[in-house]
Amino acid sequence: MQETWRWFGPSDPVSLENIIQSGASGVVTSLHHIEVGAAWSLGEILKRKQLIEERGLVWSVVESVPVHNDIKLRKSHCQDYIEAYKETLKNLGEAGVKAVCYNFMPVVDWTRTNLMYKLPNESYALRFSMEAFVAYDLYILERHCAADSYTAEQIESARRYFESMSQEQIRQLESNIIAGLPGGADGFDRDGIRTAIDEYRNVSDDEFRQNLFAFLREVIPVAEKAGVRMCIHPDDPPFSLFGLPRVVSTADDARALLKASDSVANGLTLCAGSYGARGDNDLVAMVREFASRIHFVHLRNVRRQTDGSFYESEHLDGDNDMLGIVQALLQEEQRRRDCGRSDQAIPMRPDHGHLMADDIGKDSNPGYSMIGRLKGLAELRGVIHALENVGNLRAG
Template identity: 50%
Template sequence: MQNLEHTFRWFGPDDEVTLADIRQTGATGIVTALHYIPCGDEWTVSEIAKRKTIIEEAGLEWSVVESVNIHESIKTGEPERDKYIEKYVKSLKNLGEQGLKTVCYNFMPVLDWTRTHLDFRLPNNASALRYEASALAAFELYILEREDVFNEYTPEQQKAAKAYLDRLSADEIKLVTNVIMAGLPGTDEVFTVEEFREHLRRYADVNASKLKENLAYFLRGIIPAAEEAGIKMCIHPDDPPFPILGLPRVVSNEADLKDVVGFAPSASNGITLCTGSLGARADNDIPGIVERLGEHIHFVHLRNVKREADGSFYEAEHLAGSTDMYAVMKNIILEQQKRIKSGRGDIAIPMRPDHGHMILDDFKRNTYPGYSIIGRLKGLAELRGLELGIRRSIL
């Protein structure tokens, strides 16, 4: 019986969640990146080897690189993008040389995953991440003041946004602004409003169609090198999976994912299945996506969100929320069986419990939002139990 590979995200030596902690969760693989290397710079063999040694000395394996971030010039299609694609290719070759074979990345403009609240309290007083549509609208309409933004919101949405803003103190407005303007995971970067406006100016001529063209250009530039290095690239869906703050999102649904794998057909060009990102849209049939695109899935993020009628959502327990995690897990296991029958070697697809509530002693540690130790341990335990139960029932 071939299980999924159970992994855990780790943000490096400065992470208050240690490798020793992670080893006790039952995970065997580490998902990490060299977050200290500026976006666009080459990852050298020596730096990759240094991180790999630290992980292996702790009795674990560096299973997935998440992420080798993509320079904004590639996303906007600026003339210098070829220079940054060349550096990206060098990083992939260096990773392959060190035995790293799975690389997760995303193509979200400027910001990575976006939330409006990092401490949304649930009835049991656990702390969750939340995206509140009225909070995002209030920021866009009355703080960012993006040009023509009022045309993008209905009068009802504008009214709700103004009511939301009027309830906040000055400190609360600053907090919401900082949460929305947070940069990349693993960093403490927070854009100022003016810095973000400058990024929007760079994207003024980049609509969804152009962004997709630039993604295709990027993939055609790196996939041959990934094939040569034996690396499987797997794109992470947009989070949230719809346009925000005047920026397009182009990896948000099944049609987008089909486009991605079609841009550069190859076993090295695949998908990170993130049930949380895709699950924020009710029209995403995630079990169906696994069934239809399973051969392209190289990495799995399992988490759940509870959707609300106005487009808001919060991160629920891993087996609760709006996504049928049983159906998702069952179809992942069935995909593994297809791979066994076809003779594929990549059977133990890496899986990690994505995000987690802050519970119990999590509140005593200063961890990255969504990456508490006990909350994720709980999620991993639940998911491992679900996986075992399904295997025993169908195999």
């Protein structure tokens, strides 16, 4: 597998020099300075590519080219934004950047309630608490008809949680949920997120799914012609938030998406942490079923609770079968080599990492400090090396 590393551009506290030190060869980045919905010019793409290549690295994956909200809701300027997206794909293909990760989550991107969840080993993880989220939705945001989204037990638990919170805890929770996390869309204030959510009030899962499929029918032929592989990131968490539709959460969702546009250019980002936050997703089975259409991999592990809560665990010590996932991916790479496919090495990155050691107290993006990801990459590298050298690639 090609080892890659997420980089948020020149302002990222983790530098390209640090990425070289990690041993990764590929960079996963985006042009975050360009407004969502605007086309990326070839000049801007080449400028970023040159910056990466001057350090002896390659720009392996774009993460992400954001999809404008007008596309998600099929609003009046939808076609204008789709044409801009097509232009971006053409320019990326011309520049030789061949994989584009994107998502179709409404309003909020990846969401956590605690960015500093202390673990027994004194490091810090990202956590999603269902109780805290429901408390925010019901008693802080006070979303219209929010109670309809929850059980009586969830509502009572959230009420007790809210009543125990200080004003600072309320402020911090709101910041964690709606202020924006790295790589996501712009953050909101309280009135702004209420307005954004209200736009989706009458949009069903099926309607939202059809909007996604309509987008794919437009952009996948362009991506295919440009030699670009689109790879959608799953919902994170993989279930509804704020009563909003979510359509990339399960194996059935992935199946429907791939069927909607049966092209190798229409593929998946296999995010083990996102899909794995649901206990009913069998990740090894998903890798085996969708293997030929997996164009990018996020290797991350979680510990789940029965109420939908989870925290991000050690890469090799969670509820997901990381060894089985990696083995299935390596077998797919072998199959691609046997078939002569050009994309034989699947780009993977250690997704997120614990805040630990000298990184504690330093400026870093939540989940994207240096040492925790370096630890995760080293562990995953060891798994890959072991599997490649014990004759397991053709097993199963």
